[in-house]
Amino acid sequence: MKVQVSFTTKTIAILLAMVLTVTIVISTVLIQESEAQVVMQQRESQISNQRRVQLFEDILHSRMITLIDILSRKNGTYSNNLGDLHNTLDDLSEYLTLNFQVETLYLFDENGVVGKPTYPVNGTIKRLVDSTRATFESRSLLVCESVCTHYISIPIMASSDNVPVIILSTSMRELLYLFSRATDVYKVAVVQADESQVEKIALKVSSQVSAANKQFLNSLIKALPENWRVDDLVIKGVNVELDSKQLLVSLLPFDHAAGDHPYLLIVQDVSAMIRQNEQYQYVVISSAIALFLLFSSLLYLFLNQYRTRLLDISERLPMLAEHKFSEFYTVAAKRRRLPVFKLTDELDVVEEAANDLARQLESFDGQMAINTAKLEKMAMFDVLTGLPNRNMLTFQIEKQLASSIRDDRLVALMFMDLDDFKKVNDSHGHDVGDKLLKAAAMRISRPIRESDIASRFGGDEFVILLSNIESKKHVDTVAQKIIDEFQEPIIVDGVTFYVSISIGIAITNHSRATPVELLRHADIAMYEAKAKKGAEFRVYDATMNLKVMQKVELESEAREALRGNQFSLALQPQIDMHSGKLMGFEALLRWYHPKKGHISPGDFIPLLENTSFMLELDYWVITRSTHLVNELKNSGYPDIKVAINLSAGQFLDPSLPEFLQHQIIKNNIAPDQVCLELTETVLVSDIKRATGVMQTIRDMGCMLAIDDFGTGYSSLSYLKSLPADYIKIDRSFVANIGSSADDRNIVHSTISMVRNMGMQVVAEGIETNEQYELLCHFDCHQGQGYLISRPIPEVNLWDTLRDKVENGFWKDFA
Numbered sequence: 001m002k003v004q005v006s007f008t009t010k011t012i013a014i015l016l017a018m019v020l021t022v023t024i025v026i027s028t029v030l031i032q033e034s035e036a037q038v039v040m041q042q043r044e045s046q047i048s049n050q051r052r053v054q055l056f057e058d059i060l061h062s063r064m065i066t067l068i069d070i071l072s073r074k075n076g077t078y079s080n081n082l083g084d085l086h087n088t089l090d091d092l093s094e095y096l097t098l099n100f101q102v103e104t105l106y107l108f109d110e111n112g113v114v115g116k117p118t119y120p121v122n123g124t125i126k127r128l129v130d131s132t133r134a135t136f137e138s139r140s141l142l143v144c145e146s147v148c149t150h151y152i153s154i155p156i157m158a159s160s161d162n163v164p165v166i167i168l169s170t171s172m173r174e175l176l177y178l179f180s181r182a183t184d185v186y187k188v189a190v191v192q193a194d195e196s197q198v199e200k201i202a203l204k205v206s207s208q209v210s211a212a213n214k215q216f217l218n219s220l221i222k223a224l225p226e227n228w229r230v231d232d233l234v235i236k237g238v239n240v241e242l243d244s245k246q247l248l249v250s251l252l253p254f255d256h257a258a259g260d261h262p263y264l265l266i267v268q269d270v271s272a273m274i275r276q277n278e279q280y281q282y283v284v285i286s287s288a289i290a291l292f293l294l295f296s297s298l299l300y301l302f303l304n305q306y307r308t309r310l311l312d313i314s315e316r317l318p319m320l321a322e323h324k325f326s327e328f329y330t331v332a333a334k335r336r337r338l339p340v341f342k343l344t345d346e347l348d349v350v351e352e353a354a355n356d357l358a359r360q361l362e363s364f365d366g367q368m369a370i371n372t373a374k375l376e377k378m379a380m381f382d383v384l385t386g387l388p389n390r391n392m393l394t395f396q397i398e399k400q401l402a403s404s405i406r407d408d409r410l411v412a413l414m415f416m417d418l419d420d421f422k423k424v425n426d427s428h429g430h431d432v433g434d435k436l437l438k439a440a441a442m443r444i445s446r447p448i449r450e451s452d453i454a455s456r457f458g459g460d461e462f463v464i465l466l467s468n469i470e471s472k473k474h475v476d477t478v479a480q481k482i483i484d485e486f487q488e489p490i491i492v493d494g495v496t497f498y499v500s501i502s503i504g505i506a507i508t509n510h511s512r513a514t515p516v517e518l519l520r521h522a523d524i525a526m527y528e529a530k531a532k533k534g535a536e537f538r539v540y541d542a543t544m545n546l547k548v549m550q551k552v553e554l555e556s557e558a559r560e561a562l563r564g565n566q567f568s569l570a571l572q573p574q575i576d577m578h579s580g581k582l583m584g585f586e587a588l589l590r591w592y593h594p595k596k597g598h599i600s601p602g603d604f605i606p607l608l609e610n611t612s613f614m615l616e617l618d619y620w621v622i623t624r625s626t627h628l629v630n631e632l633k634n635s636g637y638p639d640i641k642v643a644i645n646l647s648a649g650q651f652l653d654p655s656l657p658e659f660l661q662h663q664i665i666k667n668n669i670a671p672d673q674v675c676l677e678l679t680e681t682v683l684v685s686d687i688k689r690a691t692g693v694m695q696t697i698r699d700m701g702c703m704l705a706i707d708d709f710g711t712g713y714s715s716l717s718y719l720k721s722l723p724a725d726y727i728k729i730d731r732s733f734v735a736n737i738g739s740s741a742d743d744r745n746i747v748h749s750t751i752s753m754v755r756n757m758g759m760q761v762v763a764e765g766i767e768t769n770e771q772y773e774l775l776c777h778f779d780c781h782q783g784q785g786y787l788i789s790r791p792i793p794e795v796n797l798w799d800t801l802r803d804k805v806e807n808g809f810w811k812d813f814a
Contacts, residue, residue, distance in 0.1 A: 023288045024288075027284050027285055030284045035277070038273065042248060046236060049179075050252050059178075060174060060178075071089065071092070096168075106125065109162070128141055129165045132155050136155050141153075144190070144262040146206070147206055148190045148262050149170070149172075150171070172207050172208075176207060186268055187220075187266075190205070190263070191205055191217075191264075192261060205218070223240045223242050224238060234263075238250075239270070246273075247267050249267055251266070385437060387445070387462075388456075393455040393515075401508075409467070409469060409470065410509050411467060412469050413518045414475070414482075414522065415461070415505075418460040421436075421499075432492050432495065435493065436492050437456075437460060444462050447481035448464060452467060463522070472539070475539070483500075502537070504524065505539045521544075521545075522540060525540035526538070554604060561593065566592055566594070567620065569621070569624055569628065570588045570590050571588070572585060572790070573810060574586060577781060577782060580810050582640065583640075584642055584673075585641075587624075587625045588645075609649075615647075615650055618647050622659065622660065623663060626666075629641070629673050633669060644674065651690070657700060660700065672703055674703065678690075678704070679707050680709065690722070691721060698723045705726035706722065708728065709727045720757070727750070727754045727761050733750075734775070737775075752778075761782070763782070763784070766787045769787065
């Protein structure tokens with residue numbers, strides 16, 4: 001097949017047209033941006049100059065006021081001795097003229113001008129005097145006739161009702177001098193807008209300047225462009241070319257002027273800035289042309305090679321369909337000696353060659369590949385996620401282990417599951433759960449290489465096989481990337497799920513290792529990571545296996561301990577902070593082993609927390625606690641309540657309300673004598689479900705407390721929605737309220753907030769009298785801690801009550 005125009009030629013023409021268009025647009029934008037930057041700089045300069053002029057006016061004004069104030073105080077003006085002040089001012093007239101450019105000076109008392117004025121008093125001065133007396137404030141006024149004069153009025157303190165006033169008139173020379181010295185302006189002068197001209201507004205110089213400067217300024221005004229406006233000069237200035245210089249001419253209006261409209265004419269030499277802008281535009285245009293030419297050359301070289309390669313491939317592909325590999329390589333060698341250019345279009349040649357290849361392979365190779373893929377997928381791939389299944393994973397692990405000793409490379413297995421995935425299925429159904437698993441599978445597969453294998457092991461468990469690993473650091477990097485993939489929530493059917501993942505890693509280069517052993521080690525490490533509350537990874541080591549064995553042994557010993565009555569309760573008193581009345585106890589679990597002695601709850605509870613036995617032990621605590629309430633009731637303590645700590649598993653157990661109701665009825669106690677304590681972490685993990693369970697328990701009449709408040713989420717939004725009766729402030733805040741202002745403020749504000757919400761506050765860990773007094777001052781309801789009493793073993797409870805309780809009140813603790 002032959003064509004008239006090469007495909008690469010058409011492609012090059014289209015791409016060059018696009019590049020040319022983009023280059024022109026970008027160059028135009030950059031040039032316009034540079035011009036806009038120049039205008040912006042001019043506007044900023046105008047604003048800066050306005051501020052400087054105002055600053056210098058204020059300085060000169062304040063200086064004159066200060067001088068007059070010193071003179072008036074020195075001459076006893078406050079005693080109405082204006083004659084002495086007038087004589088002093090006359091004596092200092094020459095000094096004021098030389099040092100402060102004071103041209104005229106008038107002192108007005110209640111009868112008018114004191115002494116004989118040098119110049120007649122005009123109406124402007126009289127109005128300035130009246131205005132100053134009316135407001136008793138110094139005034140500033142600029143009056144321009146042929147030359148602009150600056151008048152300043154200064155009131156003098158006196159005992160008479162008619163305030164004496166001093167009027168000074170100064171020229172603008174000092175202001176112009178200060179402004180010129182403080183800035184880099186080329187010329188500066190005071191001008192007026194002469195609106196007497198019919199055709200257009202003209203400017204005339206109204207300040208004392210030399211003849212040469214006046215001639216220059218008049219030439220500059222004439223050089224202003226046609227149809228210029230005062231507003232243009234005030235807002236941003238106008239560029240004028242004069243004497244081979246680029247000058248920026250701008251006006252600053254005087255706010256306190258009277259009569260005609262005086263302005264401060266500022267002339268700045270902006271030749272360097274204009275040249276810089278022109279050079280920038282030249283660089284932009286030159287760069288655009290150079291880049292366009294360079295891109296055109298590179299584009300041609302690239303596409304020309306691409307065309308040649310396509311032609312070569314298109315002629316060799318049909319040989320592959322016939323399995324003529326020797327002829328394929330022979331033709332490839334000859335093709336390199338053939339002419340580069342051909343008349344046929346490359347895409348047409350490739351298309352026809354591909355069609356020819358498809359026709360030859362369709363009957364055999366295509367069908368074989370399809371059937372093979374189907375069989376492999378059915379046997380080796382997970383239907384839901386499309387990932388390799390357990391069979392494929394086991395085969396690949398065996399294969400990698402066999403080759404690891406030969407290549408001296410590491411093999412890493414990453415066992416992972418989605419944290420709390422069961423809640424998704426329970427709350428939203430398996431349909432949503434399956435979609436969530438598919439989305440999770442995609443995220444798990446993203447960070448790994450093509451040579452690695454991500455598989456679905458079963459349920460919400462996934463396994464990744466990393467092969468040819470040179471260092472353990474690479475495995476850590478991949479694990480962190482997978483965890484980071486789940487930082488963003490997953491949205492399924494409009495529902496947002498915040499999913500975290502726990503990863504266990506097993507690494508080996510031992511060829512005798514088995515897939516089962518490697519998977520078991522990774523699984524153990526994964527549960528170690530899950531113990532860190534998710535979104536973690538851990539690498540297996542021998543201590544983890546020992547910990548698992550210890551956990552199994554401890555669970556077995558704990559079951560035996562429960563049957564052998566080795567568990568008991570310790571009861572820590574809770575009293576009313578203001579009266580000392582005994583309100584109840586917190587039931588704390590204790591274990592005395594016949595051989596190991598006392599085993600700390602901090603040692604056995606974390607290990608048993610996620611076991612099935614923990615639920616059995618929790619229900620034993622409820623049984624024993626309600627029985628103790630009954631014993632207290634029969635021993636003269638009818639209103640004592642017992643606070644029982646619930647684990648996450650027990651709180652979410654559906655049989656909890658029924659069991660609790662049964663124990664209350666069995667022991668003949670009031671439901672409000674039982675208070676169940678829940679930690680913040682347990683509640684916010686599934687706030688909707690937690691609220692429902694809490695409401696059910698509260699409807700039974702039992703009390704509810706949120707334990708360790710302040711150490712978890714402490715969100716007002718969830719606190720407001722939870723049906724709780726007590727809030728327990730964690731001991732970590734109470735411990736420092738005497739020394740830390742921050743903790744003191746936190747505890748105080750928490751108590752106030754909880755009281756306003758209609759709940760009661762229980763402070764934990766009270767150990768000093770200072771803590772107790774501060775909590776009483778903060779109006780805390782109840783408290784517990786070593787200051788009041790350490791936890792009391794239940795065997796010593798009755799003796800302690802006889803010693804420490806009198807008429808229902810706890811004594812001897814503060």
